[in-house]
Amino acid sequence: MTQATIPSQTEDWLQLDRQLCFALYSTSLAMTKIYKPILGELGLTYPQYLVMLVLWETESLTVSELGARLSLDSGTLTPLLKRLEAAGLVDRLRDTEDERRVLVSLTDAGRSLRASATGIPEKMLCATQCSIEEIQFLTARLHALRSTLESARSDD
Missing domain, CATH: 1.10.287 (Helix Hairpins)
Known part of the structure; x- marks a missing residue:
């Protein structure tokens, strides 16, 4: 920080409304609340919608690639993908070339859902x-x- 950008010591920079982190956090909560009823019509939660957005772009990718794209670890992603699979929107299959990798791809129903989300x-x-x-x-x-x-x- 240069001298010109250092906040004045007389200002209380520990006030909640001056925190960028809180502005981002509370805005994210507000966005999610707006999304909830819209996505509910599609039978999706917000995290599931994010997965579907990536798959609508790429059609198929590994769990690790999906996690990297969404900044989610496999512990968070796996239950989410299981629910999408149970809903018939995605398939999860072991890669025949490397059984450690799990491929996630859209089903016909998953592809069709895109039209409802436009x-x-x-x-x-x-x-x-x-x-x-x-x-x-x-x-x-x-x-x-x-x-x-x-x-x-x-x-x-």
Whole structure:
């Protein structure tokens, strides 16, 4: 930090509403609450929706690749995938070339569900009352922030 960016010692920087972490956390909770009824119509939870978004992009990938994409460990991801499999949306199969790897792929029902989900981004855009440009800016800025934080963590 340069001298110009150091907060004044007279300001209380330990106030909850001054914390970036709380702003991100509470905003995430608010977003999830908006998603809940929308995704409920599709029979999905928010984490399941994130899995489906990745699979709609790629069709098939390993559990570890999916976990890396979503920043989830296999302990969190496995029960989620089991529920999606029980719902008939995904298949999980051992890789014939390497039995340690589990491949996750969409079923026909999983592919078909995509058509029902196409209106979700527009509903969320309306809920945020942001323009598309604002959403793109916020998304890009948050991706950059995450990258910076991940780099800072790896420097420890």
